[in-house]
Structure formats: C-alpha cells, structure tokens
Amino acid sequence: MSLLKLFISIALCTVVLPACGSKKSEKKPESVVYFVHGDPRRLLKGSTVNKSTFITKENRDNFNGFHLSGVSFFREREPQMKKENFAQVEKENSTSLKDDESAALETLPYSFIEDGDELLYEAAGNPKDSFKLSFKPVNDGYELVGLKASSGPDEQAVTVEHYSLKDDGNAFSFLVSWQSAEEGRTLVSITFTSGAVTKPLIQRSSLYNYILGHFPIKWEEDITINLCGSPSTLQQSTVKNSLVAWTRDAQRKPNDSTKEVAYEVKTEFAPFSDLNQHCIYLVSNFRAENSQEFVIAGLTIPQINTSSWELIDSDVMIFMDIVGDGFTGQANETMTHELGHFFGLGHEFEEEGHDHYRSIMGYSDGTQNVTQGDFDAIRALYNQTLSLK
Numbered sequence: 244m245s246l247l248k249l250f251i252s253i254a255l256c257t258v259v260l261p262a263c264g265s266k267k268s269e270k271k272p273e274s275v276v277y278f279v280h281g282d283p284r285r286l287l288k289g290s291t292v293n294k295s296t297f298i299t300k301e302n303r304d305n306f307n308g309f310h311l312s313g314v315s316f317f318r319e320r321e322p323q324m325k326k327e328n329f330a331q332v333e334k335e336n337s338t339s340l341k342d343d344e345s346a347a348l349e350t351l352p353y354s355f356i357e358d359g360d361e362l363l364y365e366a367a368g369n370p371k372d373s374f375k376l377s378f379k380p381v382n383d384g385y386e387l388v389g390l391k392a393s394s395g396p397d398e399q400a401v402t403v404e405h406y407s408l409k410d411d412g413n414a415f416s417f418l419v420s421w422q423s424a425e426e427g428r429t430l431v432s433i434t435f436t437s438g439a440v441t442k443p444l445i446q447r448s449s450l451y452n453y454i455l456g457h458f459p460i461k462w463e464e465d466i467t468i469n470l471c472g473s474p475s476t477l478q479q480s481t482v483k484n485s486l487v488a489w490t491r492d493a494q495r496k497p498n499d500s501t502k503e504v505a506y507e508v509k510t511e512f513a514p515f516s517d518l519n520q521h522c523i524y525l526v527s528n529f530r531a532e533n534s535q536e537f538v539i540a541g542l543t544i545p546q547i548n549t550s551s552w553e554l555i556d557s558d559v560m561i562f563m564d565i566v567g568d569g570f571t572g573q574a575n576e577t578m579t580h581e582l583g584h585f586f587g588l589g590h591e592f593e594e595e596g597h598d599h600y601r602s603i604m605g606y607s608d609g610t611q612n613v614t615q616g617d618f619d620a621i622r623a624l625y626n627q628t629l630s631l632k
Contacts, residue, residue: 255454255584256336256531257541257577281529283317283430284420286560287404289472290514296384297408297415303355303362303385306415306435310350311366311374312555313416313434313546315516317531319427324534332537332606338589339456339597350438350549369393374433376417387417390431404430409518413437414548414555418516432516436548436555444552449597451620452589452604454545461587461624463553467505468585471512471522477572479508482523485578489586492618492628501630515544515558521585523559523578525570531562540565541577543584557585576611579603583617587624591616 298306351366351373362385364376370393377389377398387406391398401419408415416434423429446458454460470482486506495501513520531539539562546556559581563570566577583604591602591609600616602609622628 309435312436438550440551469509480572484574502627541581
C-alpha cells in the first residue's frame with residue numbers, strides 16, 4: 244500500500260446497519276436504494292472560512308521539504324458499494340498494517356518550482372501517488388488554482404474553500420472544491436507537514452491497535468477538542484458524557500499522572516480541514532457512503548506528521564440522520580467510539596497474532612461502553628490516563 248493510498252483511507256468510522264442500528268444483526272434493509280450523498284459543502288455549514296492565501300513570495304521557500312500527510316475526499320456521487328457481512332466490513336476498515344504496508348510509510352518532500360507564470364508545488368520527479376498543485380500569483384501571494392494526481396487525468400481546476408497554516412508553521416492544508424458531470428460536487432482536504440523533526444516509527448506489542456496498527460501515534464501537544472456549531476443542550480450533554488466515559492479508568496490510582504483534555508463548545512469555528520482547531524461536528528443532511536447494507540454513523544479524520552510520527556490534527560463527524568434519536572443525553576456509542584479514534588486508538592478486530600479483547604472500538608463483537616481493555620490501550624499509548632479539564 245502506498246503512502247498516498249494509506250492516508251486517503253485513514254478516515255476511521257463507525258459502521259452500522261440501517262435496518263436496525265445494531266452492530267450484531269446482518270439483516271438487510273428493504274427500503275434503502277441508491278442515493279446521492281448530498282452537496283459535500285454542507286460539511287462547511289456554519290463555519291468561518293479563510294480564502295486568503297498564506298503563501299507569499301517572501302515565505303514560499305519556507306514550505307520546501309514539507310511532505311504530503313493526508314488527503315480526504317467527499318463526493319456527491321460514488322458507485323454503490325456491496326458489503327456481504329461484517330467480516331468483510333471489518334477487513335476493509337482494519338487499522339492493522341502488514342509489514343509491506345508499514346514499509347511504505349515514506350515521506351516525499353515537496354518543493355515550489357516556477358513554471359512560466361505559474362508556481363508549482365510537487366514532489367521531485369512527480370512520483371507515483373503524489374500530487375501536483377498549481378498556483379497563480381495574486382498581488383504579493385500565490386493562490387491555489389489547480390490540482391492533479393500523478394496517476395490521474397488532466398489537472399482539475401479548483402476553488403479554494405479554506406486555507407489553513409498551523410500556528411507553529413509546521414503544517415498547512417488546502418480545502419478545495421470542484422464539480423463534474425460524473426461525480427457531481429467534490430470537496431477535498433489536502434494536508435502537508437514539516438519534515439524538520441524526524442523520529443523512528445516505533446512498533447509496540449501486539450496487544451493494542453492504534454490508528455496505524457500497532458505503531459503508537461498520539462498527541463504530543465496538549466489535547467483540545469471542541470463541539471463546533473449550535474448544538475442543543477441535550478446534544479452538549481451527550482458529547483460531554485461520552486468524553487467523561489474515557490476518563491473513568493477503574494485502575495487509576497490517586498497519584499497517577501493524567502493527560503488532560505480541554506473541551507468547550509464553539510459557536511464560531513473553522514471547517515474540518517483547519518489545523519488549529521479540532522472539532523466534533525454534528526452533521527445533518529449528508530451521508531458518507533453509498534451502500535444498501537451498511538451506513539457510516541460517525542467518522543474521524545486524523546492528520547499525522549509522518550516524520551515526527553505524532554497527531555497534529557483530528558476532527559470527528561457524527562452523521563445525525565443515521566444516529567437519529569439514539570443521540571440522547573447519555574454517553575452515545577458512536578460518539579464514544581469516534582472519540583477513541585480521536586485519542587489515537589484504532590479498530591479492535593479479531594486478527595491473527597493479536598490478543599483480542601472486547602472494546603468500544605470493535606464492530607461485530609464490540610460493546611456500548613469503554614472497557615478496561617480500552618483504558619489499558621490509552622495507558623499504554625500515553626503512559627497516563629485521560630482527565631477532562
């Protein structure tokens with residue numbers, strides 16, 4: 244698996260059955276038919292966007308040596324998927340990495356190159372599974388106008404929906420859109436991270452699955468998560484209770500150190516591609532898959548610096564049309580599962596060579612509550628338990 248393909252597919256989700264909302268039943272619904280996802284720009288509803296470029300003639304060389312770390316596609320229309328059972332769904336959503344997949348986690352340094360009146364941002368030699376970004380000069384800056392995958396068709400003209408430069412200058416992202424007859428409207432977030440700090444990728448025991456298999460990827464910076472939008476009092480209570488569920492480790496001792504999680508509700512917020520704000524979005528009127536058998540109730544999109552091997556951003560989407568009335572004032576199973584991904588946990592599925600345990604991070608044999616195995620996985624990742632500020 245190539246780096247690009249791996250990070251396009253790193254979005255981590257909760258999969259349920261639309262017929263009954265249960266993880267364990269395999270009854271197929273009668274009424275779900277091929278559908279249009281809806282305009283993906285609904286994912287920007289209520290957010291404050293920044294359409295002013297941060298790339299200038301003076302600072303553009305500062306971004307040479309950055310590498311592609313994440314690409315997220317949301318399309319209005321996609322071919323219908325066929326899933327036979329949960330075993331197939333779990334296989335396709337496994338966060339485990341085989342040896343050849345982990346070996347493919349390489350960095351491709353990008354650089355700005357002048358090409359006539361245009362400015363290109365590309366990896367040397369335009370290798371397979373890379374992107375080429377085209378910019379045009381505007382006043383003292385450069386605006387993104389085109390995007391092309393090395394293995395794809397001709398360059399796609401894009402409209403920038405949001406520019407984001409991380410406060411420490413070590414990552415940046417572009418959120419762009421376009422429209423085509425075949426796929427309808429498309430929204431794409433593409434993120435680059437600095438290669439200034441390089442650390443080895445350390446593999447731990449096979450006890451726990453993280454967002455890159457048994458490789459521990461975590462937040463080195465302070466953990467902050469916001470509920471973004473205009474949630475009801477009941478929705479706020481649900482999210483808060485789901486967060487609290489991750490702090491109730493029965494094996495915590497009074498003097499144990501904790502990794503604090505700051506949380507608040509934000510009515511003014513940026514889109515999900517923004518690197519300086521980590522949000523939970525309660526999304527209505529949009530579906531994230533096209534299947535008659537399975538639906539995605541929640542989605543987490545982490546961004547990983549593949550030089551320093553740390554989480555630098557993550558955002559959670561809960562699809563309210565799927566979760567529906569099950570999103571009550573109590574800790575919600577989907578919300579709690581996605582928060583596990585936000586903190587760095589992967590899917591807990593049964594697999595060869597892995598000491599499987601019951602987990603909120605499972606699918607077919609998962610639970611509705613955070614288990615001691617989940618707390619142990621957090622402790623192994625951070626050498627601390629979590630606490631809420």
